[in-house]
Amino acid sequence: xxxxxxxxxxxxxxxxxxxxxxxxxxxxxxxxxxxxxxxxxxxxxxxxxxxxxxxxxxxxxxxxxxxxxxxxxxxxxxxxxxxxxxxxxxxxxxxxxxxxxxxxxxxxxxxxxxxxxxxxxxxxxxxxxxxxxxxxxxxxxxxxxxxxxxxxxxxxxxxxxxxxxxxxxxxxxxxxxxxxxxxxxxxxxxxxxxxxxxxxxxxxxxxxxxxxxxxxxxxxxxxxxxxxxxxxxxxxxxxxxxxxxxxxxxxxxxxxxxxxxxxxxxxxxxxxxxxxxxxxxxxxxxxxxxxxxxxxxxxxxxxxxxxxxxxxxxxxxxxxxxxxxxxxxxxxxxxxxxxxxxxxxxxxxxxxxxxxxxxxxxxxxxxxxxxxxxxxxxxxxxxxxxxx
Amino acid sequence: xxxxxxxxxxxxxxxxxxxxxxxxxxxxxxxxxxxxxxxxxxxxxxxxxxxxxxxxxxxxxxxxxxxxxxxxxxxxxxxxxxxxxxxxxxxxxxxxxxxxxxxxxxxxxxxxxxxxxxxxxxxxxxxxxxxxxxxxxxxxxxxxxxxxxxxxxxxxxxxxxxxxxxxxxxxxxxxxxxxxxxxxxxxxxxxxxxxxxxxxxxxxxxxxxxxxxxxxxxxxxxxxxxxxxxxxxxxxxxxxxxxxxxxxxxxxxxxxxx
Amino acid sequence: xxxxxxxxxxxxxxxxxxxxxxxxxxxxxxxxxxxxxxxxxxxxxxxxxxxxxxxxxxxxxxxxxxxxxxxxxxxxxxxxxxxxxxxxxxxxxxxxxxxxxxxxxxxxxxxxxxxxxxxxxxxxxxxxxxxxxxxxxxxxxxxxxxxxxxxxxxxxxxxxxxxxxxxxxxxxxxxxxxxxxxxxxxxxxxxxxxxxxxxxxxxxxxxxxxxxxxxxxxxxxxxxxxxxxxxxxxxxxxxxxxxxxxxxxxxxxxxxxxxxxxxxxxxxxxxxxxxxxxxxxxxxxxxxxxx
Numbered sequence: 001x002x003x004x005x006x007x008x009x010x011x012x013x014x015x016x017x018x019x020x021x022x023x024x025x026x027x028x029x030x031x032x033x034x035x036x037x038x039x040x041x042x043x044x045x046x047x048x049x050x051x052x053x054x055x056x057x058x059x060x061x062x063x064x065x066x067x068x069x070x071x072x073x074x075x076x077x078x079x080x081x082x083x084x085x086x087x088x089x090x091x092x093x094x095x096x097x098x099x100x101x102x103x104x105x106x107x108x109x110x111x112x113x114x115x116x117x118x119x120x121x122x123x124x125x126x127x128x129x130x131x132x133x134x135x136x137x138x139x140x141x142x143x144x145x146x147x148x149x150x151x152x153x154x155x156x157x158x159x160x161x162x163x164x165x166x167x168x169x170x171x172x173x174x175x176x177x178x179x180x181x182x183x184x185x186x187x188x189x190x191x192x193x194x195x196x197x198x199x200x201x202x203x204x205x206x207x208x209x210x211x212x213x214x215x216x217x218x219x220x221x222x223x224x225x226x227x228x229x230x231x232x233x234x235x236x237x238x239x240x241x242x243x244x245x246x247x248x249x250x251x252x253x254x255x256x257x258x259x260x261x262x263x264x265x266x267x268x269x270x271x272x273x274x275x276x277x278x279x280x281x282x283x284x285x286x287x288x289x290x291x292x293x294x295x296x297x298x299x300x301x302x303x304x305x306x307x308x309x310x311x312x313x314x315x316x317x318x319x320x321x322x323x324x325x326x327x328x329x330x331x332x333x334x335x336x337x338x339x340x341x342x343x344x345x346x347x348x349x350x351x352x353x354x355x356x357x358x359x360x361x362x363x364x365x366x367x368x369x370x371x372x373x374x375x376x377x378x379x380x381x382x383x384x385x386x387x388x
Numbered sequence: 389x390x391x392x393x394x395x396x397x398x399x400x401x402x403x404x405x406x407x408x409x410x411x412x413x414x415x416x417x418x419x420x421x422x423x424x425x426x427x428x429x430x431x432x433x434x435x436x437x438x439x440x441x442x443x444x445x446x447x448x449x450x451x452x453x454x455x456x457x458x459x460x461x462x463x464x465x466x467x468x469x470x471x472x473x474x475x476x477x478x479x480x481x482x483x484x485x486x487x488x489x490x491x492x493x494x495x496x497x498x499x500x501x502x503x504x505x506x507x508x509x510x511x512x513x514x515x516x517x518x519x520x521x522x523x524x525x526x527x528x529x530x531x532x533x534x535x536x537x538x539x540x541x542x543x544x545x546x547x548x549x550x551x552x553x554x555x556x557x558x559x560x561x562x563x564x565x566x567x568x569x570x571x572x573x574x575x576x577x578x579x580x581x582x583x584x585x586x587x588x589x590x591x592x593x594x595x596x597x598x599x600x601x602x603x604x605x606x607x608x609x610x611x612x613x614x615x616x617x618x619x620x621x622x623x624x625x626x627x628x629x630x631x632x633x634x635x636x637x638x639x640x641x642x643x644x645x646x
Numbered sequence: 647x648x649x650x651x652x653x654x655x656x657x658x659x660x661x662x663x664x665x666x667x668x669x670x671x672x673x674x675x676x677x678x679x680x681x682x683x684x685x686x687x688x689x690x691x692x693x694x695x696x697x698x699x700x701x702x703x704x705x706x707x708x709x710x711x712x713x714x715x716x717x718x719x720x721x722x723x724x725x726x727x728x729x730x731x732x733x734x735x736x737x738x739x740x741x742x743x744x745x746x747x748x749x750x751x752x753x754x755x756x757x758x759x760x761x762x763x764x765x766x767x768x769x770x771x772x773x774x775x776x777x778x779x780x781x782x783x784x785x786x787x788x789x790x791x792x793x794x795x796x797x798x799x800x801x802x803x804x805x806x807x808x809x810x811x812x813x814x815x816x817x818x819x820x821x822x823x824x825x826x827x828x829x830x831x832x833x834x835x836x837x838x839x840x841x842x843x844x845x846x847x848x849x850x851x852x853x854x855x856x857x858x859x860x861x862x863x864x865x866x867x868x869x870x871x872x873x874x875x876x877x878x879x880x881x882x883x884x885x886x887x888x889x890x891x892x893x894x895x896x897x898x899x900x901x902x903x904x905x906x907x908x909x910x911x912x913x914x915x916x917x918x919x920x921x922x923x924x925x926x927x928x929x930x931x932x933x934x935x936x937x
Binding site for chain 1: 706766770774775875878882893895897
């Protein structure tokens with residue numbers, strides 16, 4: 001499907017010709033686009049719909065399709081819906097290499113074809129082979145994902161209600177009973193809880209990022225206990241919901257992602273993203289190249305160009321500004337050097353966010369594991385927690 | 389209509405209806421308000437309505453949803469009508485009814501996945517067609533039931549009379565039966581269309597590169613939050629519908645007396 | 647004028663819906679049931695018969711999820727039916743057709759707005775600092791915000807009822823409106839009170855519509871994933887959510903098993919209905935049809 005540039009007049013014509021177009025597919029591609037890259041993304045990788053720079057440089061359109069981040073959504077898209085023939089790139093939170101590679105769904109990335117790869121020092125610094133971050137982009141010593149976004153998560157709180165908070169213990173503090181929200185995700189909330197329990201000595205957990213059955217059961221039992229005491233107001237699983245919980249002051253302490261804090265702040269809320277002493281939940285987005293034996297060489301080349309583009313300065317600065325995540329080292333300099341595209345406060349924002357995330361990475365914490373060894377057990381335990 | 393009891397005794401009922409309607413319409417207000425909010429809190433603006441036309445993703449999703457709704461709104465009632473007719477003519481009414489109602493019993497999630505596997509097995513790529521198929525299947529039982537319910541009151545003697553008067557089957561059906569079950573058919577059409585534009589789970593399994601409004605809303609709701617542009621879209625739909633419905637009703641009023 | 651279609655062509659035409667459902671539903675569901683018995687190995691399946699999925703289903707928390715889903719669905723459907731029936735009865739019997747039409751349309755308009763957006767609006771309205779609580783506190787009726795308005799059973803029921811109840815009005819309206827006035831008049835003439843008339847004439851004759859409405863409500867509520875997510879409380883999990891989450895870990899056989907169990911339950915319900923009610927009264931005049 002080709003993206004159509006629609007202005008008001010076109011939109012009107014569009015509305016009138018709706019029935020005529022039915023069944024015939026959509027408007028044919030624009031004359032000058034050499035082709036289209038189908039890009040499945042969870043919403044984070046969308047630079048506000050503006051792919052003009054990429055199109056100008058490569059001659060290819062980008063068709064962005066929104067998909068969910070859940071492993072089932074991703075796998076359904078690639079497996080069941082014939083997605084392998086449909087998408088070139090899929091941009092999701094990394095760490096999914098094992099099921100993707102084992103099922104021959106994605107290809108190795110030839111980093112030599114990406115000029116911006118070498119310039120992205122974050123890769124070596126945080127995600128190099130041998131480091132725990134490698135599990136976000138690599139598998140079996142090979143690179144499969146291009147890290148488009150990096151971030152460290154903790155939790156948010158309303159200082160006017162709680163004062164300064166600096167530990168995950170706040171999530172389980174009876175002082176805030178009924179005013180706490182957790183994310184409905186065993187790889188984030190579950191792992192953060194494990195990190196807390198380990199550091200607080202409340203449970204024996206060797207590696208929060210890959211727990212054994214007994215260890216995770218202990219985490220679940222703890223959470224069920226808290227739930228029965230009425231500690232949690234809600235277990236959220238959507239961005240919008242989390243933001244609402246903050247802006248409506250429905251809860252005071254919430255395990256969430258930093259962009260939610262940015263959105264809430266922009267609406268005038270006094271909310272802080274905590275710097276817990278236990279550390280952060282570190283993760284990265286990875287753009288995978290979908291395995292498709294029928295793809296032409298030109299199409300693959302164009303896909304590589306897009307991957308490279310996403311490692312570049314303009315894209316990085318745009319995403320950092322829109323979503324609040326750290327992207328790549330060139331983003332900061334690009335924003336500063338191009339005031340026509342990134343006004344001063346945006347450039348400043350990019351610099352601040354980058355600085356902030358780097359600090360988190362240096363403090364450390366635990367790397368999120370999206371596909372732990374006992375993931376099935378995690379899932380059924382989490383079900384037990386939710387049904388309790 | 390029964391003999392009217394004195395008017396004033398009716399008001400408790402109207403109150404109940406008003407309350408029910410209020411519950412349904414109240415959620416529309418926050419959406420409308422959100423669509424008019426500016427970036428700074430407390431600002432009012434129409435800019436999102438303008439931005440809507442510049443957001444290809446949302447427009448594309450809207451277009452796709454509209455096209456699909458039209459197709460489903462035609463296909464499902466059509467098949468439903470044929471099904472209702474087959475129930476009364478083919479001699480195994482209960483069996484056919486059971487089969488037609490089957491789609492109701494499959495949870496959306498399972499149906500989506502199962503359909504996706506089927507298409508993959510058959511080598512059919514995801515497209516508007518696959519979405520239409522899945523949604524028609526979902527709307528089919530409702531369309532069938534509605535048309536069937538309308539038919540239960542239709543007395544076949546009318547058709548007999550028509551045959552006796554010399555009309556062919558099609559003629560008899562078209563001129564005699566169709567008008568009497570018309571309300572059932574229009575009900576089936578609107579039902580199917582509404583089901584289509586709200587259908588999310590089944591569609592997301594077979595959508596391929598296509599976005600529909602509900603699947604787009606669902607994924608942005610979960611990942612990045614609803615944008616004001618979406619609210620503007622909703623606002624437009626509300627306004628457009630109210631206009632269409634009002635004009636419909638006004639025209640209808642002029643067409644009376646029957 | 648168009649002549650009659652060939653008899654055999656007509657038969658084929660009439661079989662189209664059956665064929666459609668057979669291909670696009672029966673086959674995929676058959677696949678699902680098959681898959682539920684397979685052993686899994688990652689994304690692929692081993693052709694080995696295994697009851698592992700069913701075992702984990704019965705042993706675990708999923709059974710509880712199933713039970714709760716059924717309970718919630720039945721509650722929501724029952725409440726919706728009552729409300730819808732009352733409204734449908736009023737519209738069918740006590741109001742001019744024109745007014746009834748207008749009201750019916752009024753009930754459908756909100757559905758052009760995506761239900762996710764509507765449910766999100768409910769969270770805005772029912773929260774601790776939402777409109778309802780603020781108004782109640784300002785009026786002095788309560789001192790502290792009502793917690794149970796949102797993220798609770800109440801909220802989920804509200805979401806489900808608002809999603810399905812209006813749809814139920816229509817078939818009920820058709821059904822009640824179709825009851826021949828003469829029956830009612832005869833009943834009144836024979837001395838029956840309005841209540842008796844309702845109980846013995848109206849209610850039984852409107853059962854076709856009640857069935858259609860109840861079925862839709864029950865199945866719809868059972869299949870819901872979005873409402874519990876948006877409006878549910880602490881880890882409100884219904885069948886739809888648990889199927890998704892088991893697919894999330896590629897446990898397709900378990901997801902298939904869960905689906906199969908739900909489907910089986912619904913089919914049993916339908917079987918029960920067939921046995922209890924005489925279909926003939928539902929199909930009514932349709933069965934007097936002679937080709």
